Amino acid sequence: MPEPTLDPGYVPTSVAQALAAAATYRASRGTLTATDTPSPPTATPTAPIPTHTPTPTLAPTSLSQPGGVVTAGGLRLRRGPGTVYGIVGVLYEADELEITAQSAAGDWLAVIATEGRRGWVYATYVDLDVPLDSIPVAAEIPPIPAPAPAPTATPE
DSSP states (O other): OOOOOOOTTOOOSSHHHHHHHHHHHHHHHOOOOOOOOOOOOOOOOOOOOOSOOOOOOOOOOOOOOOEEEEOSTTEEEESSSSTTSOEEEEEOTTOEEEEEEEOTTSSEEEEEOGGGOEEEEEGGGEEESSOGGGSOBOSOOOOOOOOOOOOOOOOO
């Protein structure tokens, strides 16, 4: 079995390889450690506080894309909404996603993963931060790939 790697182009060919790659990826992130609690600052002279501060008016901003978090390790990122599409990467539990669209049936999500990788994931394994019905249905779906030709016997 090939050694797990952090190469973004690496695509495992078995569940065991995907799980090993997930473990390698998590280990590469390191672990967080507690830090010392900082001591409170010492008093310093300050200018007098004004008695009335006007409240600024905030300009409206556009809403960002809906998001989600991967809930399963080794989630395959595919070229289209279905298992017939090729795998373009593997996502890991707690990876954050930007959701751009859903399939007509709502079972697949078009996403942008870390480092800008784009693809489709099975919606069951994503915890959305918005209701599914608020995500638009994809206007364009990649064409279903042609099946690989069956091998033929070569006469001897």
